Amino acid sequence: MTARILAALAAGLLFGLGLAVSGMMNPRRVLGFLDVAGSWDPTLAFVLAGAVGVSAAGYLVARRIKRPWLAPSFDIPTRRDIDAPLVGGAILFGIGWGLSGFCPGPALAALGAGLPGDLIFVAAMLAGMWISARLERFRATSQR
Amino acid sequence: MITDWNPWQALAGGGLIGLSAALLLLSNGKIAGISGIVGRLMLAPGEGAAWRAAFLAGLLSGPLLFVAFAGHWPDIGxxxxxxxLLAAGLLVGAGTRWGHGCTSGHGVCGLARLSRRSMVAVATFMAAAIVTVFVVRHGIQP
Incomplete structure:
Protein backbone atom coordinates (compact mmCIF):
# COMPACT_ATOMS: atom_id res chain seq x y z
CA MET A 1 0.00 0.00 0.00
CA THR A 2 2.71 2.47 0.96
CA ALA A 3 4.79 1.47 -2.06
CA ARG A 4 1.84 2.14 -4.36
CA ILE A 5 1.37 5.60 -2.90
CA LEU A 6 5.08 6.39 -3.15
CA ALA A 7 5.09 5.25 -6.79
CA ALA A 8 2.08 7.49 -7.51
CA LEU A 9 3.86 10.40 -5.80
CA ALA A 10 6.98 9.78 -7.91
CA ALA A 11 4.87 9.63 -11.07
CA GLY A 12 3.23 12.93 -10.13
CA LEU A 13 6.64 14.53 -9.54
CA LEU A 14 7.87 13.34 -12.95
CA PHE A 15 4.72 14.69 -14.59
CA GLY A 16 5.04 18.12 -12.95
CA LEU A 17 8.76 18.33 -13.69
CA GLY A 18 8.15 17.28 -17.30
CA LEU A 19 5.49 19.97 -17.72
CA ALA A 20 7.89 22.59 -16.35
CA VAL A 21 10.80 21.46 -18.56
CA SER A 22 8.65 21.16 -21.68
CA GLY A 23 7.32 24.74 -21.58
CA MET A 24 3.73 23.49 -21.57
CA MET A 25 2.96 25.34 -18.32
CA ASN A 26 3.05 28.48 -20.44
CA PRO A 27 -0.40 29.16 -21.98
CA ARG A 28 1.23 31.61 -24.39
CA ARG A 29 3.29 28.77 -25.87
CA VAL A 30 0.32 26.38 -26.06
CA LEU A 31 -1.72 29.05 -27.85
CA GLY A 32 1.24 29.59 -30.17
CA PHE A 33 0.88 25.94 -31.21
CA LEU A 34 -2.88 26.19 -31.64
CA ASP A 35 -2.56 29.40 -33.69
CA VAL A 36 -1.85 27.75 -37.04
CA ALA A 37 -2.54 31.02 -38.87
CA GLY A 38 -0.03 33.03 -36.80
CA SER A 39 3.69 32.49 -36.20
CA TRP A 40 3.34 28.81 -35.39
CA ASP A 41 5.17 27.37 -32.33
CA PRO A 42 5.70 23.60 -32.85
CA THR A 43 6.79 22.92 -29.22
CA LEU A 44 3.60 21.06 -28.24
CA ALA A 45 4.05 18.57 -31.09
CA PHE A 46 7.53 17.64 -29.82
CA VAL A 47 6.29 17.36 -26.22
CA LEU A 48 3.41 15.11 -27.27
CA ALA A 49 5.71 13.00 -29.46
CA GLY A 50 8.19 12.49 -26.58
CA ALA A 51 5.40 11.74 -24.11
CA VAL A 52 3.48 9.32 -26.34
CA GLY A 53 6.71 7.56 -27.37
CA VAL A 54 7.85 6.81 -23.81
CA SER A 55 4.30 6.10 -22.65
CA ALA A 56 3.88 3.60 -25.52
CA ALA A 57 7.01 1.78 -24.37
CA GLY A 58 5.34 1.48 -20.97
CA TYR A 59 2.24 -0.08 -22.56
CA LEU A 60 4.38 -2.57 -24.47
CA VAL A 61 5.98 -3.66 -21.19
CA ALA A 62 2.54 -3.77 -19.53
CA ARG A 63 1.30 -6.19 -22.19
CA ARG A 64 4.08 -8.64 -21.35
CA ILE A 65 3.47 -8.75 -17.60
CA LYS A 66 0.40 -10.33 -16.02
CA ARG A 67 -0.13 -7.71 -13.36
CA PRO A 68 1.37 -4.38 -12.30
CA TRP A 69 4.34 -4.43 -9.94
CA LEU A 70 2.37 -3.16 -6.93
CA ALA A 71 -1.32 -3.74 -7.72
CA PRO A 72 -3.48 -6.84 -8.37
CA SER A 73 -4.57 -5.85 -11.89
CA PHE A 74 -4.40 -3.24 -14.67
CA ASP A 75 -7.21 -0.68 -14.76
CA ILE A 76 -7.29 0.36 -18.43
CA PRO A 77 -10.39 1.57 -20.32
CA THR A 78 -11.78 -1.05 -22.70
CA ARG A 79 -14.57 0.89 -24.46
CA ARG A 80 -14.30 1.28 -28.24
CA ASP A 81 -17.59 3.01 -29.11
CA ILE A 82 -17.61 6.63 -30.28
CA ASP A 83 -20.56 8.30 -28.55
CA ALA A 84 -21.95 11.83 -28.27
CA PRO A 85 -20.52 12.59 -24.81
CA LEU A 86 -17.01 11.72 -26.03
CA VAL A 87 -17.20 14.10 -29.00
CA GLY A 88 -19.33 16.78 -27.29
CA GLY A 89 -17.07 16.80 -24.24
CA ALA A 90 -13.97 17.03 -26.42
CA ILE A 91 -15.49 20.03 -28.27
CA LEU A 92 -16.26 21.85 -24.99
CA PHE A 93 -12.80 21.05 -23.66
CA GLY A 94 -11.18 22.24 -26.90
CA ILE A 95 -13.02 25.57 -26.78
CA GLY A 96 -11.95 26.15 -23.18
CA TRP A 97 -8.37 25.11 -24.00
CA GLY A 98 -8.28 27.45 -26.98
CA LEU A 99 -9.70 30.37 -24.96
CA SER A 100 -7.18 30.06 -22.15
CA GLY A 101 -4.19 27.97 -23.28
CA PHE A 102 -4.67 25.89 -20.11
CA CYS A 103 -5.53 22.21 -19.85
CA PRO A 104 -5.93 20.46 -16.47
CA GLY A 105 -2.32 19.26 -15.92
CA PRO A 106 -0.45 22.51 -16.54
CA ALA A 107 -3.10 24.59 -14.74
CA LEU A 108 -2.73 22.43 -11.60
CA ALA A 109 1.07 22.21 -11.84
CA ALA A 110 1.27 26.02 -12.01
CA LEU A 111 -0.71 26.49 -8.76
CA GLY A 112 2.49 26.79 -6.73
CA ALA A 113 3.36 29.99 -8.57
CA GLY A 114 0.20 31.54 -7.11
CA LEU A 115 -0.91 33.46 -10.19
CA PRO A 116 -4.47 34.85 -9.80
CA GLY A 117 -5.47 33.94 -13.37
CA ASP A 118 -4.45 30.32 -12.78
CA LEU A 119 -6.31 30.16 -9.46
CA ILE A 120 -9.48 31.43 -11.17
CA PHE A 121 -9.10 28.87 -13.98
CA VAL A 122 -8.58 25.94 -11.59
CA ALA A 123 -11.49 26.97 -9.34
CA ALA A 124 -13.76 27.25 -12.40
CA MET A 125 -12.47 23.91 -13.74
CA LEU A 126 -13.32 22.13 -10.48
CA ALA A 127 -16.74 23.81 -10.52
CA GLY A 128 -17.24 22.64 -14.11
CA MET A 129 -16.42 19.05 -13.12
CA TRP A 130 -18.84 19.25 -10.23
CA ILE A 131 -21.64 20.73 -12.35
CA SER A 132 -21.10 18.10 -15.04
CA ALA A 133 -21.30 15.27 -12.50
CA ARG A 134 -24.45 16.84 -11.01
CA LEU A 135 -26.11 17.05 -14.43
CA GLU A 136 -25.23 13.44 -15.17
CA ARG A 137 -26.73 12.29 -11.90
CA PHE A 138 -29.85 14.40 -12.52
CA ARG A 139 -30.28 12.87 -15.97
CA ALA A 140 -29.74 9.36 -14.62
CA THR A 141 -32.43 9.76 -11.96
CA SER A 142 -34.94 11.49 -14.26
CA GLN A 143 -34.64 8.70 -16.83
CA ARG A 144 -35.52 6.05 -14.29
CA MET B 1 4.32 35.94 -29.02
CA ILE B 2 7.21 33.54 -28.46
CA THR B 3 9.73 33.17 -31.24
CA ASP B 4 12.29 30.90 -29.57
CA TRP B 5 11.63 27.22 -29.10
CA ASN B 6 13.87 24.28 -28.40
CA PRO B 7 12.91 20.86 -29.81
CA TRP B 8 15.30 18.96 -27.52
CA GLN B 9 13.94 20.54 -24.37
CA ALA B 10 10.41 19.87 -25.60
CA LEU B 11 11.22 16.21 -26.33
CA ALA B 12 12.96 15.80 -22.95
CA GLY B 13 10.03 17.37 -21.08
CA GLY B 14 7.63 15.16 -23.02
CA GLY B 15 9.79 12.13 -22.23
CA LEU B 16 9.49 12.86 -18.51
CA ILE B 17 5.70 13.07 -18.87
CA GLY B 18 5.72 9.75 -20.73
CA LEU B 19 7.92 8.23 -18.02
CA SER B 20 5.38 9.37 -15.45
CA ALA B 21 2.56 7.67 -17.37
CA ALA B 22 4.60 4.48 -17.76
CA LEU B 23 5.54 4.42 -14.06
CA LEU B 24 1.94 4.87 -12.90
CA LEU B 25 0.80 2.17 -15.31
CA LEU B 26 3.46 -0.40 -14.48
CA SER B 27 3.40 0.18 -10.70
CA ASN B 28 -0.27 0.86 -9.97
CA GLY B 29 -1.91 -0.30 -13.19
CA LYS B 30 -3.53 3.13 -13.62
CA ILE B 31 -3.91 5.66 -16.44
CA ALA B 32 -2.19 9.02 -15.85
CA GLY B 33 -5.21 11.11 -16.83
CA ILE B 34 -5.15 14.34 -14.86
CA SER B 35 -8.82 15.30 -15.30
CA GLY B 36 -9.89 11.81 -14.23
CA ILE B 37 -7.58 11.77 -11.22
CA VAL B 38 -8.75 15.19 -9.98
CA GLY B 39 -12.40 14.54 -10.82
CA ARG B 40 -12.55 11.19 -9.03
CA LEU B 41 -10.69 12.55 -6.02
CA MET B 42 -13.14 15.43 -5.70
CA LEU B 43 -16.42 13.75 -6.69
CA ALA B 44 -15.99 10.11 -5.67
CA PRO B 45 -13.14 9.62 -3.21
CA GLY B 46 -13.01 6.43 -1.22
CA GLU B 47 -10.98 3.61 -2.70
CA GLY B 48 -8.11 5.08 -4.69
CA ALA B 49 -8.19 8.46 -2.94
CA ALA B 50 -4.73 7.92 -1.43
CA TRP B 51 -2.82 7.25 -4.66
CA ARG B 52 -4.71 10.01 -6.47
CA ALA B 53 -3.90 12.52 -3.72
CA ALA B 54 -0.25 11.41 -3.77
CA PHE B 55 -0.06 11.81 -7.56
CA LEU B 56 -1.57 15.31 -7.34
CA ALA B 57 0.82 16.29 -4.55
CA GLY B 58 3.64 15.20 -6.84
CA LEU B 59 2.19 17.08 -9.81
CA LEU B 60 2.05 20.30 -7.80
CA SER B 61 5.56 19.75 -6.37
CA GLY B 62 7.23 18.69 -9.63
CA PRO B 63 7.69 22.24 -10.90
CA LEU B 64 9.44 23.07 -7.60
CA LEU B 65 12.21 20.64 -8.66
CA PHE B 66 12.56 22.72 -11.82
CA VAL B 67 12.71 25.88 -9.70
CA ALA B 68 15.38 24.29 -7.50
CA PHE B 69 17.57 23.50 -10.53
CA ALA B 70 16.86 26.53 -12.72
CA GLY B 71 16.54 29.09 -9.93
CA HIS B 72 13.29 30.46 -11.33
CA TRP B 73 9.76 29.38 -12.29
CA PRO B 74 9.16 28.37 -15.90
CA ASP B 75 7.41 31.12 -17.91
CA ILE B 76 3.65 31.19 -17.32
CA GLY B 77 2.16 33.86 -19.57
CA LEU B 85 -10.47 32.30 -17.72
CA LEU B 86 -13.59 31.63 -15.65
CA ALA B 87 -15.57 30.54 -18.73
CA ALA B 88 -12.62 28.52 -20.05
CA GLY B 89 -12.20 26.74 -16.71
CA LEU B 90 -15.90 25.79 -16.63
CA LEU B 91 -15.69 24.46 -20.21
CA VAL B 92 -12.50 22.49 -19.52
CA GLY B 93 -13.91 21.02 -16.29
CA ALA B 94 -17.28 20.02 -17.76
CA GLY B 95 -15.83 18.96 -21.13
CA THR B 96 -13.12 16.69 -19.74
CA ARG B 97 -15.61 15.08 -17.37
CA TRP B 98 -18.17 14.51 -20.12
CA GLY B 99 -15.58 13.39 -22.69
CA HIS B 100 -13.77 11.16 -20.18
CA GLY B 101 -10.35 12.75 -20.46
CA CYS B 102 -8.02 15.55 -21.41
CA THR B 103 -4.63 16.02 -23.05
CA SER B 104 -3.02 13.51 -20.69
CA GLY B 105 -5.61 10.72 -20.47
CA HIS B 106 -6.66 10.78 -24.12
CA GLY B 107 -3.44 12.34 -25.48
CA VAL B 108 -0.40 10.90 -23.71
CA CYS B 109 -2.00 7.62 -22.52
CA GLY B 110 -4.78 6.99 -25.04
CA LEU B 111 -2.70 7.61 -28.16
CA ALA B 112 0.10 5.46 -26.73
CA ARG B 113 -2.21 2.44 -26.49
CA LEU B 114 -3.84 3.25 -29.88
CA SER B 115 -7.30 3.70 -28.35
CA ARG B 116 -9.89 4.54 -31.01
CA ARG B 117 -11.90 6.69 -28.57
CA SER B 118 -8.82 8.66 -27.60
CA MET B 119 -7.80 9.26 -31.22
CA VAL B 120 -11.26 10.69 -31.93
CA ALA B 121 -11.18 12.77 -28.72
CA VAL B 122 -7.70 14.20 -29.45
CA ALA B 123 -8.57 15.06 -33.07
CA THR B 124 -11.81 16.69 -31.85
CA PHE B 125 -10.38 18.82 -29.04
CA MET B 126 -7.37 19.85 -31.14
CA ALA B 127 -9.68 20.95 -33.96
CA ALA B 128 -12.03 22.77 -31.56
CA ALA B 129 -9.08 24.55 -29.92
CA ILE B 130 -7.50 25.54 -33.25
CA VAL B 131 -10.83 26.94 -34.50
CA THR B 132 -11.32 28.80 -31.20
CA VAL B 133 -7.86 30.39 -31.35
CA PHE B 134 -8.40 31.29 -35.01
CA VAL B 135 -11.71 33.01 -34.25
CA VAL B 136 -10.28 34.85 -31.23
CA ARG B 137 -7.07 35.99 -32.94
CA HIS B 138 -7.99 36.34 -36.59
CA GLY B 139 -11.78 36.12 -36.79
CA ILE B 140 -12.80 39.64 -35.91
CA GLN B 141 -10.73 42.15 -37.86
CA PRO B 142 -11.33 45.86 -37.23
Missing part, protein backbone atom coordinates in the same frame (compact mmCIF):
# COMPACT_ATOMS: atom_id res chain seq x y z
CA UNK B 78 -1.58 34.27 -19.01
CA UNK B 79 -3.09 36.81 -21.43
CA UNK B 80 -6.79 35.93 -21.10
CA UNK B 81 -9.00 38.17 -18.96
CA UNK B 82 -10.50 36.85 -15.73
CA UNK B 83 -14.02 36.40 -17.15
CA UNK B 84 -12.56 34.45 -20.09
Missing amino acids: IDASWPV
Whole structure:
Protein backbone atom coordinates (compact mmCIF):
# COMPACT_ATOMS: atom_id res chain seq x y z
CA MET A 1 0.00 0.00 0.00
CA THR A 2 2.71 2.47 0.96
CA ALA A 3 4.79 1.47 -2.06
CA ARG A 4 1.84 2.14 -4.36
CA ILE A 5 1.37 5.60 -2.90
CA LEU A 6 5.08 6.39 -3.15
CA ALA A 7 5.09 5.25 -6.79
CA ALA A 8 2.08 7.49 -7.51
CA LEU A 9 3.86 10.40 -5.80
CA ALA A 10 6.98 9.78 -7.91
CA ALA A 11 4.87 9.63 -11.07
CA GLY A 12 3.23 12.93 -10.13
CA LEU A 13 6.64 14.53 -9.54
CA LEU A 14 7.87 13.34 -12.95
CA PHE A 15 4.72 14.69 -14.59
CA GLY A 16 5.04 18.12 -12.95
CA LEU A 17 8.76 18.33 -13.69
CA GLY A 18 8.15 17.28 -17.30
CA LEU A 19 5.49 19.97 -17.72
CA ALA A 20 7.89 22.59 -16.35
CA VAL A 21 10.80 21.46 -18.56
CA SER A 22 8.65 21.16 -21.68
CA GLY A 23 7.32 24.74 -21.58
CA MET A 24 3.73 23.49 -21.57
CA MET A 25 2.96 25.34 -18.32
CA ASN A 26 3.05 28.48 -20.44
CA PRO A 27 -0.40 29.16 -21.98
CA ARG A 28 1.23 31.61 -24.39
CA ARG A 29 3.29 28.77 -25.87
CA VAL A 30 0.32 26.38 -26.06
CA LEU A 31 -1.72 29.05 -27.85
CA GLY A 32 1.24 29.59 -30.17
CA PHE A 33 0.88 25.94 -31.21
CA LEU A 34 -2.88 26.19 -31.64
CA ASP A 35 -2.56 29.40 -33.69
CA VAL A 36 -1.85 27.75 -37.04
CA ALA A 37 -2.54 31.02 -38.87
CA GLY A 38 -0.03 33.03 -36.80
CA SER A 39 3.69 32.49 -36.20
CA TRP A 40 3.34 28.81 -35.39
CA ASP A 41 5.17 27.37 -32.33
CA PRO A 42 5.70 23.60 -32.85
CA THR A 43 6.79 22.92 -29.22
CA LEU A 44 3.60 21.06 -28.24
CA ALA A 45 4.05 18.57 -31.09
CA PHE A 46 7.53 17.64 -29.82
CA VAL A 47 6.29 17.36 -26.22
CA LEU A 48 3.41 15.11 -27.27
CA ALA A 49 5.71 13.00 -29.46
CA GLY A 50 8.19 12.49 -26.58
CA ALA A 51 5.40 11.74 -24.11
CA VAL A 52 3.48 9.32 -26.34
CA GLY A 53 6.71 7.56 -27.37
CA VAL A 54 7.85 6.81 -23.81
CA SER A 55 4.30 6.10 -22.65
CA ALA A 56 3.88 3.60 -25.52
CA ALA A 57 7.01 1.78 -24.37
CA GLY A 58 5.34 1.48 -20.97
CA TYR A 59 2.24 -0.08 -22.56
CA LEU A 60 4.38 -2.57 -24.47
CA VAL A 61 5.98 -3.66 -21.19
CA ALA A 62 2.54 -3.77 -19.53
CA ARG A 63 1.30 -6.19 -22.19
CA ARG A 64 4.08 -8.64 -21.35
CA ILE A 65 3.47 -8.75 -17.60
CA LYS A 66 0.40 -10.33 -16.02
CA ARG A 67 -0.13 -7.71 -13.36
CA PRO A 68 1.37 -4.38 -12.30
CA TRP A 69 4.34 -4.43 -9.94
CA LEU A 70 2.37 -3.16 -6.93
CA ALA A 71 -1.32 -3.74 -7.72
CA PRO A 72 -3.48 -6.84 -8.37
CA SER A 73 -4.57 -5.85 -11.89
CA PHE A 74 -4.40 -3.24 -14.67
CA ASP A 75 -7.21 -0.68 -14.76
CA ILE A 76 -7.29 0.36 -18.43
CA PRO A 77 -10.39 1.57 -20.32
CA THR A 78 -11.78 -1.05 -22.70
CA ARG A 79 -14.57 0.89 -24.46
CA ARG A 80 -14.30 1.28 -28.24
CA ASP A 81 -17.59 3.01 -29.11
CA ILE A 82 -17.61 6.63 -30.28
CA ASP A 83 -20.56 8.30 -28.55
CA ALA A 84 -21.95 11.83 -28.27
CA PRO A 85 -20.52 12.59 -24.81
CA LEU A 86 -17.01 11.72 -26.03
CA VAL A 87 -17.20 14.10 -29.00
CA GLY A 88 -19.33 16.78 -27.29
CA GLY A 89 -17.07 16.80 -24.24
CA ALA A 90 -13.97 17.03 -26.42
CA ILE A 91 -15.49 20.03 -28.27
CA LEU A 92 -16.26 21.85 -24.99
CA PHE A 93 -12.80 21.05 -23.66
CA GLY A 94 -11.18 22.24 -26.90
CA ILE A 95 -13.02 25.57 -26.78
CA GLY A 96 -11.95 26.15 -23.18
CA TRP A 97 -8.37 25.11 -24.00
CA GLY A 98 -8.28 27.45 -26.98
CA LEU A 99 -9.70 30.37 -24.96
CA SER A 100 -7.18 30.06 -22.15
CA GLY A 101 -4.19 27.97 -23.28
CA PHE A 102 -4.67 25.89 -20.11
CA CYS A 103 -5.53 22.21 -19.85
CA PRO A 104 -5.93 20.46 -16.47
CA GLY A 105 -2.32 19.26 -15.92
CA PRO A 106 -0.45 22.51 -16.54
CA ALA A 107 -3.10 24.59 -14.74
CA LEU A 108 -2.73 22.43 -11.60
CA ALA A 109 1.07 22.21 -11.84
CA ALA A 110 1.27 26.02 -12.01
CA LEU A 111 -0.71 26.49 -8.76
CA GLY A 112 2.49 26.79 -6.73
CA ALA A 113 3.36 29.99 -8.57
CA GLY A 114 0.20 31.54 -7.11
CA LEU A 115 -0.91 33.46 -10.19
CA PRO A 116 -4.47 34.85 -9.80
CA GLY A 117 -5.47 33.94 -13.37
CA ASP A 118 -4.45 30.32 -12.78
CA LEU A 119 -6.31 30.16 -9.46
CA ILE A 120 -9.48 31.43 -11.17
CA PHE A 121 -9.10 28.87 -13.98
CA VAL A 122 -8.58 25.94 -11.59
CA ALA A 123 -11.49 26.97 -9.34
CA ALA A 124 -13.76 27.25 -12.40
CA MET A 125 -12.47 23.91 -13.74
CA LEU A 126 -13.32 22.13 -10.48
CA ALA A 127 -16.74 23.81 -10.52
CA GLY A 128 -17.24 22.64 -14.11
CA MET A 129 -16.42 19.05 -13.12
CA TRP A 130 -18.84 19.25 -10.23
CA ILE A 131 -21.64 20.73 -12.35
CA SER A 132 -21.10 18.10 -15.04
CA ALA A 133 -21.30 15.27 -12.50
CA ARG A 134 -24.45 16.84 -11.01
CA LEU A 135 -26.11 17.05 -14.43
CA GLU A 136 -25.23 13.44 -15.17
CA ARG A 137 -26.73 12.29 -11.90
CA PHE A 138 -29.85 14.40 -12.52
CA ARG A 139 -30.28 12.87 -15.97
CA ALA A 140 -29.74 9.36 -14.62
CA THR A 141 -32.43 9.76 -11.96
CA SER A 142 -34.94 11.49 -14.26
CA GLN A 143 -34.64 8.70 -16.83
CA ARG A 144 -35.52 6.05 -14.29
CA MET B 1 4.32 35.94 -29.02
CA ILE B 2 7.21 33.54 -28.46
CA THR B 3 9.73 33.17 -31.24
CA ASP B 4 12.29 30.90 -29.57
CA TRP B 5 11.63 27.22 -29.10
CA ASN B 6 13.87 24.28 -28.40
CA PRO B 7 12.91 20.86 -29.81
CA TRP B 8 15.30 18.96 -27.52
CA GLN B 9 13.94 20.54 -24.37
CA ALA B 10 10.41 19.87 -25.60
CA LEU B 11 11.22 16.21 -26.33
CA ALA B 12 12.96 15.80 -22.95
CA GLY B 13 10.03 17.37 -21.08
CA GLY B 14 7.63 15.16 -23.02
CA GLY B 15 9.79 12.13 -22.23
CA LEU B 16 9.49 12.86 -18.51
CA ILE B 17 5.70 13.07 -18.87
CA GLY B 18 5.72 9.75 -20.73
CA LEU B 19 7.92 8.23 -18.02
CA SER B 20 5.38 9.37 -15.45
CA ALA B 21 2.56 7.67 -17.37
CA ALA B 22 4.60 4.48 -17.76
CA LEU B 23 5.54 4.42 -14.06
CA LEU B 24 1.94 4.87 -12.90
CA LEU B 25 0.80 2.17 -15.31
CA LEU B 26 3.46 -0.40 -14.48
CA SER B 27 3.40 0.18 -10.70
CA ASN B 28 -0.27 0.86 -9.97
CA GLY B 29 -1.91 -0.30 -13.19
CA LYS B 30 -3.53 3.13 -13.62
CA ILE B 31 -3.91 5.66 -16.44
CA ALA B 32 -2.19 9.02 -15.85
CA GLY B 33 -5.21 11.11 -16.83
CA ILE B 34 -5.15 14.34 -14.86
CA SER B 35 -8.82 15.30 -15.30
CA GLY B 36 -9.89 11.81 -14.23
CA ILE B 37 -7.58 11.77 -11.22
CA VAL B 38 -8.75 15.19 -9.98
CA GLY B 39 -12.40 14.54 -10.82
CA ARG B 40 -12.55 11.19 -9.03
CA LEU B 41 -10.69 12.55 -6.02
CA MET B 42 -13.14 15.43 -5.70
CA LEU B 43 -16.42 13.75 -6.69
CA ALA B 44 -15.99 10.11 -5.67
CA PRO B 45 -13.14 9.62 -3.21
CA GLY B 46 -13.01 6.43 -1.22
CA GLU B 47 -10.98 3.61 -2.70
CA GLY B 48 -8.11 5.08 -4.69
CA ALA B 49 -8.19 8.46 -2.94
CA ALA B 50 -4.73 7.92 -1.43
CA TRP B 51 -2.82 7.25 -4.66
CA ARG B 52 -4.71 10.01 -6.47
CA ALA B 53 -3.90 12.52 -3.72
CA ALA B 54 -0.25 11.41 -3.77
CA PHE B 55 -0.06 11.81 -7.56
CA LEU B 56 -1.57 15.31 -7.34
CA ALA B 57 0.82 16.29 -4.55
CA GLY B 58 3.64 15.20 -6.84
CA LEU B 59 2.19 17.08 -9.81
CA LEU B 60 2.05 20.30 -7.80
CA SER B 61 5.56 19.75 -6.37
CA GLY B 62 7.23 18.69 -9.63
CA PRO B 63 7.69 22.24 -10.90
CA LEU B 64 9.44 23.07 -7.60
CA LEU B 65 12.21 20.64 -8.66
CA PHE B 66 12.56 22.72 -11.82
CA VAL B 67 12.71 25.88 -9.70
CA ALA B 68 15.38 24.29 -7.50
CA PHE B 69 17.57 23.50 -10.53
CA ALA B 70 16.86 26.53 -12.72
CA GLY B 71 16.54 29.09 -9.93
CA HIS B 72 13.29 30.46 -11.33
CA TRP B 73 9.76 29.38 -12.29
CA PRO B 74 9.16 28.37 -15.90
CA ASP B 75 7.41 31.12 -17.91
CA ILE B 76 3.65 31.19 -17.32
CA GLY B 77 2.16 33.86 -19.57
CA ILE B 78 -1.58 34.27 -19.01
CA ASP B 79 -3.09 36.81 -21.43
CA ALA B 80 -6.79 35.93 -21.10
CA SER B 81 -9.00 38.17 -18.96
CA TRP B 82 -10.50 36.85 -15.73
CA PRO B 83 -14.02 36.40 -17.15
CA VAL B 84 -12.56 34.45 -20.09
CA LEU B 85 -10.47 32.30 -17.72
CA LEU B 86 -13.59 31.63 -15.65
CA ALA B 87 -15.57 30.54 -18.73
CA ALA B 88 -12.62 28.52 -20.05
CA GLY B 89 -12.20 26.74 -16.71
CA LEU B 90 -15.90 25.79 -16.63
CA LEU B 91 -15.69 24.46 -20.21
CA VAL B 92 -12.50 22.49 -19.52
CA GLY B 93 -13.91 21.02 -16.29
CA ALA B 94 -17.28 20.02 -17.76
CA GLY B 95 -15.83 18.96 -21.13
CA THR B 96 -13.12 16.69 -19.74
CA ARG B 97 -15.61 15.08 -17.37
CA TRP B 98 -18.17 14.51 -20.12
CA GLY B 99 -15.58 13.39 -22.69
CA HIS B 100 -13.77 11.16 -20.18
CA GLY B 101 -10.35 12.75 -20.46
CA CYS B 102 -8.02 15.55 -21.41
CA THR B 103 -4.63 16.02 -23.05
CA SER B 104 -3.02 13.51 -20.69
CA GLY B 105 -5.61 10.72 -20.47
CA HIS B 106 -6.66 10.78 -24.12
CA GLY B 107 -3.44 12.34 -25.48
CA VAL B 108 -0.40 10.90 -23.71
CA CYS B 109 -2.00 7.62 -22.52
CA GLY B 110 -4.78 6.99 -25.04
CA LEU B 111 -2.70 7.61 -28.16
CA ALA B 112 0.10 5.46 -26.73
CA ARG B 113 -2.21 2.44 -26.49
CA LEU B 114 -3.84 3.25 -29.88
CA SER B 115 -7.30 3.70 -28.35
CA ARG B 116 -9.89 4.54 -31.01
CA ARG B 117 -11.90 6.69 -28.57
CA SER B 118 -8.82 8.66 -27.60
CA MET B 119 -7.80 9.26 -31.22
CA VAL B 120 -11.26 10.69 -31.93
CA ALA B 121 -11.18 12.77 -28.72
CA VAL B 122 -7.70 14.20 -29.45
CA ALA B 123 -8.57 15.06 -33.07
CA THR B 124 -11.81 16.69 -31.85
CA PHE B 125 -10.38 18.82 -29.04
CA MET B 126 -7.37 19.85 -31.14
CA ALA B 127 -9.68 20.95 -33.96
CA ALA B 128 -12.03 22.77 -31.56
CA ALA B 129 -9.08 24.55 -29.92
CA ILE B 130 -7.50 25.54 -33.25
CA VAL B 131 -10.83 26.94 -34.50
CA THR B 132 -11.32 28.80 -31.20
CA VAL B 133 -7.86 30.39 -31.35
CA PHE B 134 -8.40 31.29 -35.01
CA VAL B 135 -11.71 33.01 -34.25
CA VAL B 136 -10.28 34.85 -31.23
CA ARG B 137 -7.07 35.99 -32.94
CA HIS B 138 -7.99 36.34 -36.59
CA GLY B 139 -11.78 36.12 -36.79
CA ILE B 140 -12.80 39.64 -35.91
CA GLN B 141 -10.73 42.15 -37.86
CA PRO B 142 -11.33 45.86 -37.23
